[in-house]
Amino acid sequence: MQIQVLFSEWDQYELLDSGDQRKLERFGDVLLVRGEPRAWWKPELPEREWAKAVAVHDDRSWSFKPGAPREWTLDLDGMEILCRFSETSKHVGVFPEQWPHWRSLREFGQPEKDGKPKLLNLFGYTGVATLCAARAGFDATHVDASKPTVAWARRNHEISGLGDVNIRYLLDDALKFVKREVRRGNRYEAILLDPPAFGRGPRKELWKVEAQVAELLADCAQLLSDRARLLILTMYNTDASALMLNNLLTDALEGKGGRLSIGELALRHTSGPKILPRSLWARWQA
16 A cells, blocks of 8 residues: 655645744745644754744744734635634644645546536535535535634635535534434535544534544445545544554445545645655545
8 A cells, every 4th residue: 555645736835944843834925833743853944034924823822923914815726715813723724735635626526417516525624625626516515513614614605706606514513414414315426524633513512533533434435425436534633644544444435446545745845855744644536
């Protein structure tokens, strides 16, 4: 089993440097510094370059230089998406390392004779992947357990230029929603999952990835239609490995045929030869 490393080539993002468990990044024209637990090495750039950042997150809160924007937009293949400094985390609304998956959706979204293929995006966050799926030709359903995040996804939809495309946004617990969809007999041609290591549903449902992801994947397998094309699982859990994801999908998709591939999503430094690992992924395709 070959482990593939996929890199972002999104021109709106640049990883300038990382090290000492931090990373220096450019989102559009905005430079920022955030914590990065995987960056165990030393930075390449001198501290004066890091000091050019207009916003710094110290693992507790953001600090800003005068004039730093609180929100701004980025272009993603002609779609506008909103970046914003979160009040409760170091995130800004987009994970640039996911760019290879966003682009790959173009291969699978062609309409069928009886209409658009259906895609389910679980743990959909601010909806960037959902919008890419809709633009690729999928009839997209977006599920997330956070009310503010679903609102952010809807806002991204409004400004994206895809306002005439229908997307179903649902505030729900992913595991409960999938079980209901199985009972209803609803089926999808593609499923995206990006589960957190730990979380709470809208009714305080507890989510622990190590205890529940196998069950969720087994239920997702039942949602795949006879014309299913794609399932992508990504995971940021530092205790996991790409081989673990391969084993999970092997179990869940037994008898489905198709092809499995696994690997890591990573970001190249522009200041030197280092590569920052960001996420694990596994993909099944018919």
